[in-house]
Amino acid sequence: MTLTVLLFARAKELVQRDAVSVILPPSATVGDLRSRLAAEFPQLSSLLGVCVIxxxxxxxxxxxxxxxxxxxxxxxxxxxx
Known part of the structure; x- marks a missing residue:
């Protein structure tokens, strides 16, 4: 499935976009999303641990x-x- 993820504040600044698309399997969880975002956008990896989804x-x-x-x-x- 393809998800659109809105980014705010520092996350938006790091990626230089206000939204990104992420492809995940149909049974994906928020934890899976965090992992995929860190893999696809390494500049977010240290920030994601303290972000709220x-x-x-x-x-x-x-x-x-x-x-x-x-x-x-x-x-x-x-x-x-």
Missing amino acids: AVNHDFADDSRGLLPSDEIAVIPPVSGG
């Missing part, structure tokens, strides 16, 4: 299954004062 506007753990229709976002940590 949102699926359909809800934070998802790595065991969550994915569907082709899901809206997926990579959200890096933010700081502010």
Whole structure:
């Protein structure tokens, strides 16, 4: 299945795009997505461990299954004062 993954903040800056397409098997999980993103975009590899992955506007753990229709976002940590 092909998934569109939205990138925000530092992830968007590192990849220089606001979205990427990733191909995963039909039984893929959020953890599989993290691994594939790190492999396809090595500049993200150190950041992905601290990012939150949102699926359909809800934070998802790595065991969550994915569907082709899901809206997926990579959200890096933010700081502010």
